[in-house]
Amino acid sequence: xLRLHWVALSATPCTCDVAELPEPVTQYRSRLRxxxxxxxxxxxxxxxxxxxxxxxxxxxxxxxxxxxDAADVVTDACIKAFESRNWHEVSNRRAYLYKTVxxxxxxxxxxxxxxxxxxxxxxxxxxMPAPDIDVDVLEAVNRLSVQQRAAVYLTYWEDLTPxxxxxxxxxxxxxxxxxxxxxxxxxxxxxx
Amino acid sequence: xxxxxDRKMRELMGRMVDMTPEAPPFPEEMVTLVPxxxxxxxxPALVFAGAALLVLAIALPxxxxxxxxxxxxxxxxxxxxxxxxxxPDTGTxxxxxxxxxxxxxxxxxxxxxxxxxxxxxxxxxATLGSAPEGQPASxxxxxxxxxxxxTPPPGLDDTIPDEVAVLGVTEDGDTITVDxxxxxLAGAGSGFLGDVTMLNQLIYTATQGNPEVGVVFTVxxxxxxxxxxxxxxxxxxxxxxxYRDEEINxxxxxxxxxxxxxxxxxxxxxxxxxxxxEIRDAAGEVVGSQFTMVTCGSxxxxxxxxxxxxxxxxxxxxxxxxxxxxxxxxxSDVVTVPIPESEDGLWDLSP
Numbered sequence: 350x351l352r353l354h355w356v357a358l359s360a361t362p363c364t365c366d367v368a369e370l371p372e373p374v375t376q377y378r379s380r381l382r383x384x385x386x387x388x389x390x391x392x393x394x395x396x397x398x399x400x401x402x403x404x405x406x407x408x409x410x411x412x413x414x415x416x417x418d419a420a421d422v423v424t425d426a427c428i429k430a431f432e433s434r435n436w437h438e439v440s441n442r443r444a445y446l447y448k449t450v451x452x453x454x455x456x457x458x459x460x461x462x463x464x465x466x467x468x469x470x471x472x473x474x475x476x477m478p479a480p481d482i483d484v485d486v487l488e489a490v491n492r493l494s495v496q497q498r499a500a501v502y503l504t505y506w507e508d509l510t511p512x513x514x515x516x517x518x519x520x521x522x523x524x525x526x527x528x529x530x531x532x533x534x535x536x537x538x539x540x541x
Numbered sequence: 542x543x544x545x546x547d548r549k550m551r552e553l554m555g556r557m558v559d560m561t562p563e564a565p566p567f568p569e570e571m572v573t574l575v576p577x578x579x580x581x582x583x584x585p586a587l588v589f590a591g592a593a594l595l596v597l598a599i600a601l602p603x604x605x606x607x608x609x610x611x612x613x614x615x616x617x618x619x620x621x622x623x624x625x626x627x628x629p630d631t632g633t634x635x636x637x638x639x640x641x642x643x644x645x646x647x648x649x650x651x652x653x654x655x656x657x658x659x660x661x662x663x664x665x666x667a668t669l670g671s672a673p674e675g676q677p678a679s680x681x682x683x684x685x686x687x688x689x690x691x692t693p694p695p696g697l698d699d700t701i702p703d704e705v706a707v708l709g710v711t712e713d714g715d716t717i718t719v720d721x722x723x724x725x726l727a728g729a730g731s732g733f734l735g736d737v738t739m740l741n742q743l744i745y746t747a748t749q750g751n752p753e754v755g756v757v758f759t760v761x762x763x764x765x766x767x768x769x770x771x772x773x774x775x776x777x778x779x780x781x782x783x784y785r786d787e788e789i790n791x792x793x794x795x796x797x798x799x800x801x802x803x804x805x806x807x808x809x810x811x812x813x814x815x816x817x818x819e820i821r822d823a824a825g826e827v828v829g830s831q832f833t834m835v836t837c838g839s840x841x842x843x844x845x846x847x848x849x850x851x852x853x854x855x856x857x858x859x860x861x862x863x864x865x866x867x868x869x870x871x872x873s874d875v876v877t878v879p880i881p882e883s884e885d886g887l888w889d890l891s892p
Binding site: 396400404407416419420426434435448455482486489490492494496497501502519520523524527532533535536 | 550688
């Protein structure tokens with residue numbers, strides 16, 4: 350069992366919303382009925398936190414940079430977050446990790462996804478991509494900027510509202526709507 | 542139609558997610574809960590207590606054994622409760638300073654595309670900085686630039702090591718005195734050009750309010766020793782043009798760009814005094830271009846200003862400023878200024 354503890358808002362300021370917490374915490378929600386805010390700051394170490402979120406972050410990174418580089422992006426993002434001076438003051442670490450994955454993916458994709466696709470197109474039969482790689486999907490997603498991919502992933506895969514997508518990405522709701530509109534436009538011809 | 546499109550978008554993401562690889566293992570370098578360079582200093586009292594315990598624990602057995610005969614201190618293993626370095630210092634007696642947060646410009650670096658001389662470019666980026674009430678805005682800007690957690694926007698870089706910090710700034714007419722910590726003297730750690738680029742980042746950032754003034758560096762309040770890998774003497778007031786002719790890109794942009802920007806300006810030393818500008822959207826497609834004259838011809842530095850149409854500035858897009866090669870007309874020494882997501886044009890430079 351994860352070593353999770355909580356402190357009532359009255360004892361510790363700067364906390365995170367229960368709704369944003371991962372399931373292992375929220376399963377104790379009934380014990381939190383007297384407070385809507387708790388904190389897990391400083392009680393879950395980095396490794397526990399990583400194990401808790403690694404799968405969802407890898408899935409998110411796959412939506413942003415494709416399957417080849419998703420693991421690298423997650424690793425780089427986590428190292429970057431854990432080394433950040435502000436890390437110990439972050440109230441919602443899951444959201445922070447999501448933002449860091451997006452930031453790292455932003456740097457990463459320029460050189461990567463298009464190059465991977467080029468490599469696939471020129472691949473010899475021996476070096477053909479693995480059968481579980483869906484080239485058509487990658488080509489479609491490659492038409493989008495990383496920000497647009499993030500908005501599409503969070504909207505259509507995680508079913509988040511524009512408000513929550515905006516919070517997860519660290520941008521305004523207006524930006525999210527613009528990203529989605531542009532993504533739909535870019536993919537429109539392909540998908541209709 | 543919209544529902545059908547939504548369904549297809551959902552399906553597309555589903556197929557994308559189906560390709561998700563296994564999550565990477567927890568890397569060894571992540572094991573440290575508190576990174577060494579950000580670890581708070583141990584409290585003196587705890588250090589003293591720990592040291593006293595250590596001495597006592599080693600000395601007592603030696604004393605009891607008659608002066609330590611037969612005991613090798615090197616292999617003595619005593620379970621001493623060493624104080625942890627993660628104990629927070631509550632410092633309850635300190636009166637917190639009132640910090641004022643304000644928009645500032647920090648200068649980051651970039652390897653310009655098609656660079657003829659291979660010199661780095663400076664790229665201005667707007668963000669938020671903070672300084673104690675009554676302190677100059679340049680202190681807030683330098684603090685923002687030197688924040689170890691600073692994460693440059695896509696395509697930009699930072700030459701300044703995390704350990705470098707600004708201790709204070711005083712502005713006095715023609716000069717700005719910037720007091721740095723000792724780590725500053727080591728330079729960027731990547732040779733002469735890196736050291737000079739680091740100085741340029743500091744000089745341009747410190748003089749954003751008054752580009753004509755010079756910057757005097759001190760280290761912990763004293764005249765600094767030799768700086769960087771080649772021992773540069775910091776015995777003068779460094780203006781923006783001090784290291785401009787040989788160590789920096791021939792196009793220097795001095796205004797950051799946001800989605801609502803109407804102008805971008807800078808200085809350049811380019812062929813036939815002509816600079817060009819290109820606006821690209823978030824997908825990298827050119828949506829606008831123009832050119833203008835620099836106020837001074839070939840071989841000298843002149844100023845330029847472009848008027849921008851905000852309708853063309855898409856968040857996630859870029860504004861590229863360059864000059865055209867006389868040989869083939871190709872864009873040269875291209876400075877690429879990224880456009881932030883935020884409508885106020887400010888970058889969040891945290892990770």
